[in-house]
Amino acid sequence: MKSLVHWVRQPGFLNALPVGVFLLVGFAGPLVLVLLYSFMPPKTFKLDQLPTLENYVSVVTQSYYISFGWSLTLAVVTVILLLIITYPIAYGMAKLFGKWATLVTILVALPLLISENIRLFGWVLLLLKNGIIDGSLQFLFGVSLSGLLYTVPAVVLGLVYVYLPFMLFPLVIGMSMVPDSLKEAASDLGASRLQIFWEVELPLSMPGILIGSLLVFILALGSLAESKILGGQVIVMIADDIESAFTFAQNWPKGSVLSVLLITLSLVIIFFLFRKIDLDRLVGRR
Amino acid sequence: MKSQRQRRIAHALIVVWTGAVLVFLYMPMLSVVLASFTKQRYFRFPVKAWDTRWYEKAFESLSVRDLFWTSFSVALLVTLISVVLAFFGALAFARYDWKGRKLYQRLILLPIFFPQAVLGLALLLWFSSLGITTSWQTAVFAHMIWILPIVTLIMSIQVYSFDPVWEEAAYDLGASRLQVLREITLPILAPGIISGAIFAFLLSWGNFPLSLFTTGADQTIPEWLYAKMVSGYTPMVPTLGSLTMGGAAGFLLVAFVVMIVIRRVKQGKSNQLR
Numbered sequence: 001m002k003s004l005v006h007w008v009r010q011p012g013f014l015n016a017l018p019v020g021v022f023l024l025v026g027f028a029g030p031l032v033l034v035l036l037y038s039f040m041p042p043k044t045f046k047l048d049q050l051p052t053l054e055n056y057v058s059v060v061t062q063s064y065y066i067s068f069g070w071s072l073t074l075a076v077v078t079v080i081l082l083l084i085i086t087y088p089i090a091y092g093m094a095k096l097f098g099k100w101a102t103l104v105t106i107l108v109a110l111p112l113l114i115s116e117n118i119r120l121f122g123w124v125l126l127l128l129k130n131g132i133i134d135g136s137l138q139f140l141f142g143v144s145l146s147g148l149l150y151t152v153p154a155v156v157l158g159l160v161y162v163y164l165p166f167m168l169f170p171l172v173i174g175m176s177m178v179p180d181s182l183k184e185a186a187s188d189l190g191a192s193r194l195q196i197f198w199e200v201e202l203p204l205s206m207p208g209i210l211i212g213s214l215l216v217f218i219l220a221l222g223s224l225a226e227s228k229i230l231g232g233q234v235i236v237m238i239a240d241d242i243e244s245a246f247t248f249a250q251n252w253p254k255g256s257v258l259s260v261l262l263i264t265l266s267l268v269i270i271f272f273l274f275r276k277i278d279l280d281r282l283v284g285r286r
Numbered sequence: 287m288k289s290q291r292q293r294r295i296a297h298a299l300i301v302v303w304t305g306a307v308l309v310f311l312y313m314p315m316l317s318v319v320l321a322s323f324t325k326q327r328y329f330r331f332p333v334k335a336w337d338t339r340w341y342e343k344a345f346e347s348l349s350v351r352d353l354f355w356t357s358f359s360v361a362l363l364v365t366l367i368s369v370v371l372a373f374f375g376a377l378a379f380a381r382y383d384w385k386g387r388k389l390y391q392r393l394i395l396l397p398i399f400f401p402q403a404v405l406g407l408a409l410l411l412w413f414s415s416l417g418i419t420t421s422w423q424t425a426v427f428a429h430m431i432w433i434l435p436i437v438t439l440i441m442s443i444q445v446y447s448f449d450p451v452w453e454e455a456a457y458d459l460g461a462s463r464l465q466v467l468r469e470i471t472l473p474i475l476a477p478g479i480i481s482g483a484i485f486a487f488l489l490s491w492g493n494f495p496l497s498l499f500t501t502g503a504d505q506t507i508p509e510w511l512y513a514k515m516v517s518g519y520t521p522m523v524p525t526l527g528s529l530t531m532g533g534a535a536g537f538l539l540v541a542f543v544v545m546i547v548i549r550r551v552k553q554g555k556s557n558q559l560r
Contacts, residue, residue, distance in 0.1 A: 007385060007386075010382070010384040010385065011377075011382050011384070012377075012378045012381075012382030012383065012384025012386075012387055013378070013384050013385075013386060014378075015374040015375065015377040015378035015381075015382065016374070016375060016378035016379075016384075016386075016390050017374075018371045018374050018375065019371050019372065019374065019375035019378070019394060019434060019435075019438060020390070020394075022371060022430070022431075022434065023393070023394065023397065023431065023434070023435075026409070026427060026428075026430065026431040027396070027397050027400075027405075027431050029412060030405075030408035030409050030411060030412035031408060033408070033411055033412055033415060034408045034411060037411065047415075085307065086307075088299075088300045088303050088304075089300070089303065089304045089307060091300065092297075092300040092301065092303075092304055093304075096297055096300060096301075097304075104304060104308070107308055107311070108308070108311065110538075111311055111312070111315065113485075113488040113489065113492060113534055113538070114315065114492055114530075114531055114534060115491075115492035115493070115494055115507075115508040115511070115527075115530065116492070116494055116508075117494050117508055117511055117512045117515065118315070118318060118492075118508070118511060118527040118530065118531060119314050119315060120314070121314075121318060121511065121515055121523065121524070121527060122313070122314020122315055122316070122317040122318045123314050123317075124515070125314070125317040125318065125320075125321050125329055125524070126313065126314060126317050128329065130329075130330045130331065131329065131331055132317055132320075132331045134331070135330060135331030135332055136331065136332070139331075139332050161310070161311070161314070164307070164311070215399065218399050218401075219399070219401075221401065222400075222401020222402070222403060222404055223401070223403075224403040224495060225494065225495065225512070228516065229512075229515055229516070239401060239403045239404060242403070242404060242407060243403060243407065246407045246410065246411070246499075252411060255407065256411075259404050259407065259408065262401065262404060263400075263401075263404065266399070266400070266401065270396065270399055274392050274395075
């Protein structure tokens, strides 16, 4: 008892209390509620029924694997594309640009402060029939590319576009942790450029690559706006299914089951992520 | 010699690539601004006729004014509450060494990585189970679950570079707790607090997935834009989109000026002391 009082009286704990209590009420509470509802019979709006696994069975036997499949596939494709796109930029920011790296950082971060759907709407204008890309091609070359919008590639484009900073910044941090002297040493010992990349650069910048990839993967997995605004009705992603179960179908237990599955998948990845990183070092650069 | 040249070419390619990606990042936003100045009912490119009447309509419209005030009230409240709570949260995150800190650092970050649409729906469930009618006030609560951890993280960066020796010195010289907070802790942490506030405001101002499920009958600008994009398009969409982007840019500019002024004042003070 005395040790508990002692523990509670730590200044750190007391300072953590307001945020902690807030997140307990606003974050942990709703999640527990979702978990509880997932065991209720279909279409109930109270928690007073006997718990059942009915919803889990019906979700597994119905065609929800399609939207899960789409979400997983698109998340993986987004991660791979972003690795290829941002790797050279991250290298430039960590090793080449010097003072200009700050400017690039600011320019990449600024769009994050603009609402996601305004930026996605910009892509609608670009990809639209008679839109900016199609219209320019018609005007300049007389060819038309009218079927760009509401396709799977358009959704991928949206995901790549929105989540680019979340891949780039971890990569930059990871890459700036690779000391130049190591590469020079490898080079002096006769390693080729490709060898240096595979055996020095890549393994040492792995923490950054891992963090960026997992971050983008989780965010893309739970995304909603990209597939709705740029995909139209062409595909349904899992967040879409969750939304319609909660809203149109008014089936809270089913929406809860789908949420629980998505959350579990994300949580597994997040825990893996947190085991790999030291936050004091990353945030405080100590 | 040859490898030197190869390297230079590689570097040039990286610069060009970076530039291209930056263009890629800004192109959609420029497109929205471009579309907001066109005359036609439906957007066509190349643009044949330009017009600013949708801006005039936006400024006259009462419903646009409502949308603005809802978004603004939410963002302002989120900022004020988040900054206060995150101030203590950041001290716990970065300054004090306490049992349970590592766990706290990780748990507090969970909401940031959580799918926002799912969080919004879970909150909708939470509010209706508790018998709370959703409105813009519940949206404030919802935004904070995502924004509070981000602000805490941003302030923590500043707290890491804060040396507690200053506080101890002030206590030794007989300062009270409040005096130390006002004269030492707050001024030193001010840059972190201001950047935290900027992020809080702008992230709330632009947030869509959390607002969608938690505002009830009220509507924020991003929600309205989304509703009109999906069905019932009007040329007001690019106009209002441009206006919110302009609002965010204006806010950033003001914040930037304020920060410079504060730095000047601080420098002036320390010069006086010498």
